[in-house]
Amino acid sequence: MAVTVMREVLADTLKDMMEKDERIVVMDADLASANGTFGLRDQFPGRAIDVGISEANMASMAAGMSAYGMKPYIVTFTAFASRRICDQLAISCAYAKQDVKIIATDAGVTAQTNGGTHMSLEDIGIVRSIPGTVVLDMVDGVQLRKALPVIHAHEGVVYVRMVRKDTPDVFDETHEFDLFKGTHMKEGKDLTIIASGIMVHEAMMAEKELKEAGINAEIIAIHCIKPIDQEMIIASARKTGKVMTLENHNIHGGLYSAVAEVLSEHCPVPMKAIGIKDHFGEVGKTRFLMEKYGMTKEDIVREAKVLCEK
Known part of the structure; x- marks a missing residue:
């Protein structure tokens, strides 16, 4: 069975999308190397930003960028994309009806040796309780690659939960992704x-x-x-x-x-x-x-x- 490195799919797909849409901005909180998005900084200066270890500020910045017509993507570990920024997701992003995409990596037990502090087992419950959000749990790299452009076209807060490292491929290239259908x-x-x-x-x-x-x-x-x-x-x-x-x-x-x-x-x-x-x-x-x-x-x-x- 084929195995895909999910963070590589994420970075490659974001690169393709950024080439087509100049409104896209990708923000990391000192985890670009871990999440595979570091190379976007050389390819898109000014549109791939490291905000430092300040995830709550990153979410607020994304909301502000959205208010000015940009298409922000924030990328960080799942625990930091949910527990740490819950208020900013609720008020600055969802309540304000902004178009913000949250890419949450290292889902659940796949956080592995990062341990309990970095292992979010409650993030879906947190984000799905916020009105107006869309909450996704990606199956494999094939689905992620097909999903991101569809997610991009959807207006609003979308929380994308994914594995960061190796994942067995369940789907093949014939898979047709529908945002809301199983x-x-x-x-x-x-x-x-x-x-x-x-x-x-x-x-x-x-x-x-x-x-x-x-x-x-x-x-x-x-x-x-x-x-x-x-x-x-x-x-x-x-x-x-x-x-x-x-x-x-x-x-x-x-x-x-x-x-x-x-x-x-x-x-x-x-x-x-x-x-x-x-x-x-x-x-x-x-x-x-x-x-x-x-x-x-x-x-x-x-x-x-x-x-x-x-």
């Missing part, structure tokens, strides 16, 4: 598995083992957590009668919460959440942390079997 990865009848971000790959691996166990699982990839694709979720839940969510995030406030909000009103069915169970992060490699927090394909298969017995 993707049917596989049709099924016994169980609906709804996954976001890195957990889509895990879902696809688990599906093979479930098939061997006689469980025909439907797999849905949801990249847009807000506004979520209600139509696809409801239709699948009505067909299978059971739903499992997979996310690289706290189950409180993230994908599980978003799906449960939809189904509790329109199609109540038994549900199971795979994700972080209300913990802070810690130092560790991604696979170690996924095993510790019960997020691997083995965990998915085990819990799916229990859910299907109900």
Whole structure:
């Protein structure tokens, strides 16, 4: 399976977009090297800016630039793109109806050895609670490359959550990105598995083992957590009668919460959440942390079997 370095896709795609639209400004908070955007400074002097370790100021600067007709992108680690700048996102950007794009890297357990302070497991919950925001959790590099131009065309605050380093490719170049629509990865009848971000790959691996166990699982990839694709979720839940969510995030406030909000009103069915169970992060490699927090394909298969017995 091919593997893509997400920060390279980010930088290359932003470069292409900046060549086409002179309004785009990319801002970093002393993390351009880590996030792969350092080279944009040589290519676009004055339009690729390091604001220093001052993320809140960076968000306010982006709001001001937007008010003057520019198209600002702020790029920093997920923890700093949500917890640290929540007030500026809410008031300066969303409340003021500015056109600001937030690129949040090192999502969830992929922050790895940066540890608990840099490992945001609550960022989706924070940003999706702010009115008017769009919240995305990118699946792989192919999707990110196709998504950025579409995101650019959307007016308003868009929060783009992504892995910074290596990510297995789930999609190929035939993938068609729709900002607000989920993707049917596989049709099924016994169980609906709804996954976001890195957990889509895990879902696809688990599906093979479930098939061997006689469980025909439907797999849905949801990249847009807000506004979520209600139509696809409801239709699948009505067909299978059971739903499992997979996310690289706290189950409180993230994908599980978003799906449960939809189904509790329109199609109540038994549900199971795979994700972080209300913990802070810690130092560790991604696979170690996924095993510790019960997020691997083995965990998915085990819990799916229990859910299907109900």
